[in-house]
């Protein structure tokens with residue numbers, strides 16, 4: 001294990017921080033990450049678009065992502081970083097991560113509760129940013145029960161409806177605008193799945209005021225709560241900067257005026273609605289109202305962007321690959337011609353290429369690079385590594401997905417990679433680590449409880465997109481197709497999305513569903 005200790009800032013850097021008030025941020029921190037330690041520093045360029053704004057940075061993580069991936073490649077599967085007063089261990093070995101998080105889950109499942117996580121979770125309530133206490137277990141169990149495969153099956157009509165609606169929007173927006181970034185349409189669809197199931201409420205389009213309200217809630221949380229959150233969480237001595245720059249006040253105010261009222265409104269809507277929805281079940285659990293707000297906001301935060309970005313990466317990756325799209329369409333059409341309807345998730349075995357391509361897309365471009373950090377409750381020795389109590393583990397999911405000891409030729413996008421493994425992602429994630437497909441959903445006791453719902457959502461979305469559309473790259477001014485560069489991405493806090501791009505969804509002329517498209 002190599003120790004890449006990053007020193008607490010010296011006087012010069014401190015002065016720089018204080019004088020450049022608006023520049024205090026992860027920018028500073030990650031410019032350390034962009035330098036190779038040992039003798040002297042090697043600068044690694046940081047994308048010019050990255051500007052530090054009020055203590056956090058939207059896109060700088062892109063640089064840290066490549067730096068950490070490189071360090072893991074050069075230095076081994078565990079890189080130790082001294083982040084001010086904290087010790088981080090960045091892990092890129094899936095076997096080691098499994099040993100730590102799954103085999104030693106009882107002591108490796110805490111969350112580091114930083115300033116903004118603490119504010120977001122109202123002092124450790126909810127699920128995602130709370131420690132594994134009895135209360136957390138009860139809250140997590142309630143979510144696991146409600147998102148269990150049998151329950152998700154009950155929501156099939158909702159899931160199919162939202163996928164169909166989304167495809168219509170993708171087609172009509174292309175017809176109107178020529179080409180566009182589909183992320184918001186995809187976001188509205190994944191939001192609708194969560195809000196319809198939980199609160200019996202949905203938005204009809206990205207112009208719906210409720211959608212805008214939800215986006216206003218999601219953005220700051222995603223940015224502040226990602227691994228590259230504000231610098232003050234690594235240097236408690238700089239805590240005063242949160243006050244000085246107003247970041248704490250901003251975040252408190254944002255929670256009090258945007259997040260909490262929005263979630264409260266959704267809860268009331270669901271509770272009073274005449275329709276079946278999960279909030280009624282949650283209310284039966286006798287959960288403290290503040291806790292309920294945090295739990296529900298965890299679900300929206302965790303379940304909206306992640307699923308939408310997953311679909312966004314998939315369509316981007318195949319947009320310049322007619323050969324792959326042809327195979328996807330052939331499977332769907334064959335199913336349709338036999339059954340006269342589109343396949344449900346239960347019938348996925350008839351679409352092995354689709355399953356494999358989805359898994360590969362999630363491996364090749366995951367919607368989160370680091371997932372969420374875990375913290376160690378007690379000292380732990382695994383193999384010949386010794387991890388101290390309080391150590392923070394950063395699962396480098398991208399590093400794992402590009403690890404040549406786990407995947408053959410990992411840098412190649414190979415949709416056929418998982419043809420031999422049609423298991424659901426839930427089965428794979430809970431099975432033998434040697435055969436796990438990918439690591440998008442994290443590990444052990446903190447593994448994503450929405451894994452099944454996410455997989456069903458992504459499956460439905462992709463089936464319906466390729467049943468009705470040809471996905472095409474954008475055109476330049478001369479009308480020539482310009483392939484989208486999938487190496488350009490944006491590390492936007494918790495999530496990792498494709499760089500800004502445009503794409504086209506063209507109606508298929510050869511689809512057996514053509515009549516329903518024009519209907």
Ligand code: HEM
Pocket residue numbers: 127128129140143194298299300302303304306307310367368370371372373440441442443444445446447448449450451453454
């Ligand atoms: C493709 C979509 C999704 C991806 C890639 C994803 C990924 C993740 C990851 C990496 C974690 C952290 C795991 C860890 O700490 O080891 C997580 C946690 C979580 N996810 Fe998901 N997720 C997705 C969809 C969903 C959905 C649809 C929901 C629910 C509606 C959801 C709810 C949660 C919750 C509540 C947690 C916190 C669990 C805990 O801390 O105990 N996620 N997710």
